[in-house]
Amino acid sequence: MRWNKISDAVIRRLPLYLRVLDELARESDTESISSQELGVKAGVGPALVRKDLAWFGEFGKQGVGYEIGFLRDELRKILNLDSKISVALVGVGSLGVALTRYHLKRYAEDESFNLELIALFDSDPAKIGMTVQGIPVFDLKDVAAQVKEKQLKIVIIAVPASDAQEVANAFIQAGIQGILNFAPIKLQAPDTVHVVAADLSLELQRLAYYIPKYTG
Amino acid sequence: MRWNKISDAVIRRLPLYLRVLDELARESDTESISSQELGVKAGVGPALVRKDLAWFGEFGKQGVGYEIGFLRDELRKILNLDSKISVALVGVGSLGVALTRYHLKRYAEDESFNLELIALFDSDPAKIGMTVQGIPVFDLKDVAAQVKEKQLKIVIIAVPASDAQEVANAFIQAGIQGILNFAPIKLQAPDTVHVVAADLSLELQRLAYYIPKYTG
Numbered sequence: 001m002r003w004n005k006i007s008d009a010v011i012r013r014l015p016l017y018l019r020v021l022d023e024l025a026r027e028s029d030t031e032s033i034s035s036q037e038l039g040v041k042a043g044v045g046p047a048l049v050r051k052d053l054a055w056f057g058e059f060g061k062q063g064v065g066y067e068i069g070f071l072r073d074e075l076r077k078i079l080n081l082d083s084k085i086s087v088a089l090v091g092v093g094s095l096g097v098a099l100t101r102y103h104l105k106r107y108a109e110d111e112s113f114n115l116e117l118i119a120l121f122d123s124d125p126a127k128i129g130m131t132v133q134g135i136p137v138f139d140l141k142d143v144a145a146q147v148k149e150k151q152l153k154i155v156i157i158a159v160p161a162s163d164a165q166e167v168a169n170a171f172i173q174a175g176i177q178g179i180l181n182f183a184p185i186k187l188q189a190p191d192t193v194h195v196v197a198a199d200l201s202l203e204l205q206r207l208a209y210y211i212p213k214y215t216g
Numbered sequence: 217m218r219w220n221k222i223s224d225a226v227i228r229r230l231p232l233y234l235r236v237l238d239e240l241a242r243e244s245d246t247e248s249i250s251s252q253e254l255g256v257k258a259g260v261g262p263a264l265v266r267k268d269l270a271w272f273g274e275f276g277k278q279g280v281g282y283e284i285g286f287l288r289d290e291l292r293k294i295l296n297l298d299s300k301i302s303v304a305l306v307g308v309g310s311l312g313v314a315l316t317r318y319h320l321k322r323y324a325e326d327e328s329f330n331l332e333l334i335a336l337f338d339s340d341p342a343k344i345g346m347t348v349q350g351i352p353v354f355d356l357k358d359v360a361a362q363v364k365e366k367q368l369k370i371v372i373i374a375v376p377a378s379d380a381q382e383v384a385n386a387f388i389q390a391g392i393q394g395i396l397n398f399a400p401i402k403l404q405a406p407d408t409v410h411v412v413a414a415d416l417s418l419e420l421q422r423l424a425y426y427i428p429k430y431t432g
Contacts, residue, residue, distance in 0.1 A: 008422075009225075015421035016402070043402055080424045087420070098314035099416065106400060106417040115420050153427050154420065178423040180416070184322060186232070186259050194426035196419050200315065200396070201322040203412050204303070204331050204370065205231035206224075207394040208296045210410035211369050 010052050014079055016042040017049070021072040022112050034065035072112070081114040088152045088176075090121040090167050091159035092130075092137050095182060099158055100132050119150055140170065147174035154178040161185045168195075226268050230295055232258040233265070237288040238328050250281035288328070297330040302367050304392075306337040306383050307374035308346075308353050311398060315374055316348050335366055356386065363390035370394040377401045384411075 020041040024030060035053075039046040053059050053066075056078050060066045076082045089096055089103070103117045120132055123140040130137045138146050146152065155171045157164055157179060164183035171179070172193055179195045181187050184202075189195050236257040240246060251269075255262040269275050269282075272294050276282045292298045305312055305319070319333045336348055339356040346353045354362050362368065371387045373380055373395060380399035387395070388409055395411045397403050400418075405411050 011422055011425050012418075014425070015418045018421070019400075019402075019418075041402070078425070079421055080427050081421060085424055085427060093314075094317050095314040098309075098311040101310050102398075102416055103420075110400075110417065113417050113421065115424060154423055156420075177427050180419055180423060182318075184235075184326075186235075186257070194423060196423050198414070198416065198419055200318055200414065201326065201329050202228075202231045202235075203396055203414055204319075204372075205234070205295055205297060205329065206227055207370055207396060207410060207412050208301055208331060209227050209230070209294070211296050211301060211393050 006055050010055060013042065013044055013048075013052055014075055016044070017053075018072065018075045018079065018081075018112050019110075021068050021075065022110065024068055025072060030068065032065045032067050033071075035060065038066065076112055076114075081112055083114065085115050085154060086119075086150055086152050087115050087117045087154045087156065088119045088121060088147070088150075088171075089117060089156040089158060090140065090171070091157065091163075092120050092122040092124070092127045092132060093158065096120070096122075096158035097132055099156060099182070100135065103156075104133055104135075115154065117156075119146055119152060121146075140167070143170045144174040147171065147176060152176060154180065156180045156182070157187075158182045222271050226271060229258065229260055229264075229268055230291055232260065233269075234288065234291045234295065234297075234328050235326075237284050237291070238326065240284055241288060246284065248281045248283050249287075251276065254282065292328055292330075297328055299330065301331050301369050302335075303331050303333045303370045303372065304335045304337060304363070304366075304368045304387075305333060305372040305374060306356065306387070307376075307379075308336050308338040308340070308343045308348060309374065312336070312338075312374040313348055315372060315398070316351065319372075320349055320351075331370065333372075335362055335368060337362075356383070359386045360390040363387065363392060368392060370396065372396045372398070373403075374398045 020038055035046040035049040039049045059071050089100060106113045120135050120137045121140050122137055127137050128139045155176050157167060159167050161183045164185055165187060168179060168187050172189055177193060180198055181195060182198050184199050187195050236254055251262040251265040255265045275287050305316060322329050336351050336353040337356050338353055343353050344355045371392050373383060375383050377399045380401055381403060384395060384403045388405055393409060396414055397411060398414050400415050403411050
């Protein structure tokens with residue numbers, strides 16, 4: 001792995017910077033941006049912007065700032081978004097279908113969102129063989145073959161908590177390298193597989209902390 | 217605000233600890249847990265567990281660890297989850313409906329998930345007046361009155377990016393205190409309103425970083 005000492009907190013902010021640069025490239029003719037302005041738009045302090053980017057190279061110039069097109073290309077390379085990554089989703093229920101639509105919309109709108117959703121999986125015979133928004137639903141039994149054939153690198157897990165670990169295991173054995181997990185359990189995975197928890201309930205519980213208690 | 221020097225990274229882990237304690241309370245008769253064991257189950261190092269909890273008090277005993285029932289109660293108090301918090305969701309599309317179902321399931325299953333979803337909002341006349349899973353859909357025009365009447369504290373935003381800021385503004389003006397934002401834009405909000413971004417596309421872009429490049 002490249003730059004393997006860099007903390008996940010830094011990596012977390014890179015897509016935010018990339019989004020700001022993409023918007024600027026779309027909406028204006030400006031060629032450069034200061035760390036101050038990039039910070040404001042990304043919701044990050046300017047010193048932190050400079051520090052984050054300095055991990056990967058010298059992208060800015062004193063008094064000029066960052067050249068937008070160049071920094072964009074560099075960020076895409078750093079994030080592996082300069083070429084397509086094939087993504088799968090498992091669990092074609094209400095959440096899975098909503099996430100599929102959301103994903104396709106982002107893919108169509110955002111040129112730096114180079115993650116292509118190309119395969120869905122479910123174990124329900126009524127769903128296997130269907131398509132959702134044009135994407136085929138495969139049998140969960142065929143994970144190994146499909147991951148290999150389609151070079152799937154990332155799986156989005158949208159199955160109930162009780163099934164999530166078993167489903168994750170099947171994808172891990174098949175060679176998947178990243179998991180975005182919407183099931184409300186902590187998944188066990190080897191160090192070679194990166195797991196991101198997208199857990200609505202944890203996020204809401206975290207928000208609750210910030211609600212002043214006696215306001216009402 | 218209480219403990220206002222504590223970083224969000226700490227707050228982020230508290231619901232994980234609470235979930236582990238809830239599971240233990242449900243599934244076993246064990247009365248105490250070591251920081252080691254709590255760490256393993258939550259996916260956090262034991263030293264960090266001790267450090268996180270020490271911000272809020274002396275909960276552990278040397279050689280015994282943490283008393284499960286007590287620590288659970290304390291974490292619920294810290295996270296404001298010892299009494300109900302009323303939540304709204306705006307945007308009754310495919311994602312909004314899926315999130316509603318997901319939310320209700322978590323609410324039914326998890327006794328520490330004390331966030332009750334009681335109002336949905338949309339601007340589509342065809343949806344206003346409907347119920348989704350028993351929860352009424354209100355007109356977005358009535359945000360101010362409903363937030364006040366129902367004491368809504370948190371809103372989940374599931375509208376398209378182009379509408380998200382306007383919708384957020386209406387809830388902020390009405391006095392909401394927390395926002396969970398699923399729209400892929402950075403929301404502007406005053407410091408008194410806490411915003412958590414639940415942005416699938418940013419999470420996937422972050423995951424892409426961890427995919428080794430030439431494996432295929």
